[in-house]
Amino acid sequence: MSNGTATFWVTIAAICAASGALHGILFYDGPSPIGIIYGTCIGVLVIAYERGVFLAGYSRRLRRLPSLAYLAAAEISMVVVILVAMALTGVVFWAFGTVHKTLLEAVTPKLHTTLFAVAASALIVTGLRVRDLIGSETFTNLILGRYHRPVSEERIFLFLDLVGSTAYAERHGDLAAQELLKAVFAAIAQPVRRYRGQIDDYVGDQVIVSWPIARGLDEARCVACVFAIRRSLAADRDQWIARFGLLPELRAALHGGSVVTAEVGVDRHKIAYFGDVMNATARLESLCRETGRPVLISDAVLARLPALPAGIDAEPLGSHRLRGRSETMVVHALAETAARETAGGRATAEAGLRRPVPGGTARPAMLGAKPAA
Structure with missing residues (x-):
């Protein structure tokens, strides 16, 4: 499941939707469709940034910084991306009349929601980096315990x-x-x-x-x-x-x-x-x-x-x-x-790529090969 596949992004969207539902359970009466969509939109935008879908050049420049400076800049950048994603999502909801708030209220996140979004994003990003480190299939097998x-x-x-x-x-x-x-x-x-x-x-x-x-x-x-x-x-x-x-x-x-x-x-x-x-x-x-x-x-x-x-x-x-x-x-x-x-x-074949073996022929059963005369 590579970063560019539909399966990857569907999985990420599902995880982000689950975090939106969890937010509703923790802070409100329960999960709501708006909360789930809100969590999905914010999460997908944040992961898209982390995976280099946008601002990839900026991320590469950050990695050239010394370790401590990189960690600080990366964390601050992630928080800024989360706040921008929350504001953009709020604008969309306000524009469609989905929430009964003023524009300022729609783009101003609550403190507990911001902290929850930062914590959830950190967990997802950490999981993705571990997956990148050991390989997606190995990561899945370890999580499922297939080879215990x-x-x-x-x-x-x-x-x-x-x-x-x-x-x-x-x-x-x-x-x-x-x-x-x-x-x-x-x-x-x-x-x-x-x-x-x-x-x-x-x-x-x-x-x-x-x-x-x-x-x-x-x-x-x-x-x-x-x-x-x-x-x-x-x-x-x-x-x-x-x-x-x-x-x-x-x-x-x-x-x-x-x-x-x-x-x-x-x-x-x-x-x-x-x-x-x-x-x-x-x-x-x-x-x-x-x-x-x-x-x-x-x-x-x-x-x-x-x-x-x-x-x-x-x-x-x-x-x-x-x-x-x-x-x-x-x-x-x-x-x-x-x-x-x-x-x-x-x-x-072209010189340097292949030298024929005396008496050797390609297998006629293979696609692209012809029977030897």
């Missing part, structure tokens, strides 16, 4: 690793490398949300994304997500080069299977995954270096996909013995197809 007891489930995992981050840190320093990682992680987030993935963890310069097996396989979301991320980075090539002097490159590995999912931790809780699938996906990502291919997928996932997204081909690389594992894994390289040779039916 370990659960065995099937998931698809995507390991993304930023190429050359260590060398970049050596040349430009750790602070500059952190800025690069922050920008790359931000660019990854939107495609992951779009394809309904879940960012589970950041480990150094690596991002771990996962899907429940059915969701990841449906419409080949797990594969589409990888190439949406790559296209997103490439589309902003000039900005990346101007800011960091390079276009970020990512190695990606897709694998899946049965894992045990559990809530762990005492002082700090998180959802963790246990099982061989996690180690195998990490080893598969390392295989990208050895094969020179930026995107690898295990046969365990590829064989279960109904079709690959249009314009994506899979080339078999055969069985590989991954480091630290006794069993071999059948591996395929994924790449976007720029052109296709007619002679021999071998798929080719």
Whole structure:
């Protein structure tokens, strides 16, 4: 449930409506339609400000202040936004004749109502920031207690690793490398949300994304997500080069299977995954270096996909013995197809994106692939 979805804003409106009803219960004879609408309007406007729907530039400037100054300015700004939202809502009610007050009375909030609005907004904003910190799906699972007891489930995992981050840190320093990682992680987030993935963890310069097996396989979301991320980075090539002097490159590995999912931790809780699938996906990502291919997928996932997204081909690389594992894994390289040779039916792509494997052909059952001649 990302900030831009209708579901997010419907949920926020429902929570704000509930706070309006609670205000009526606490301070009046009970909830009223006007109080509920009043609470909804004020709450949605306040959250829209907090989420950067308006005055986003102002919020970014506040974040550049020293910590204590930022906290003070942020709190004062939030109170001002609440007062303005209350005044605007009062004007609307007065204009439609919904309340029997003068205009001055309609725009002047009562002290207890202001304090309640500030407290309710603070609780909602805090909840949203915790949700942002640990991820929306993880936050929901923790609230519902879904993984209080370990659960065995099937998931698809995507390991993304930023190429050359260590060398970049050596040349430009750790602070500059952190800025690069922050920008790359931000660019990854939107495609992951779009394809309904879940960012589970950041480990150094690596991002771990996962899907429940059915969701990841449906419409080949797990594969589409990888190439949406790559296209997103490439589309902003000039900005990346101007800011960091390079276009970020990512190695990606897709694998899946049965894992045990559990809530762990005492002082700090998180959802963790246990099982061989996690180690195998990490080893598969390392295989990208050895094969020179930026995107690898295990046969365990590829064989279960109904079709690959249009314009994506899979080339078999055969069985590989991954480091630290006794069993071999059948591996395929994924790449976007720029052109296709007619002679021999071998798929080719633009230079640097994909190199054909001798004797290898894309699976004819996949969307966008043709049978080998």
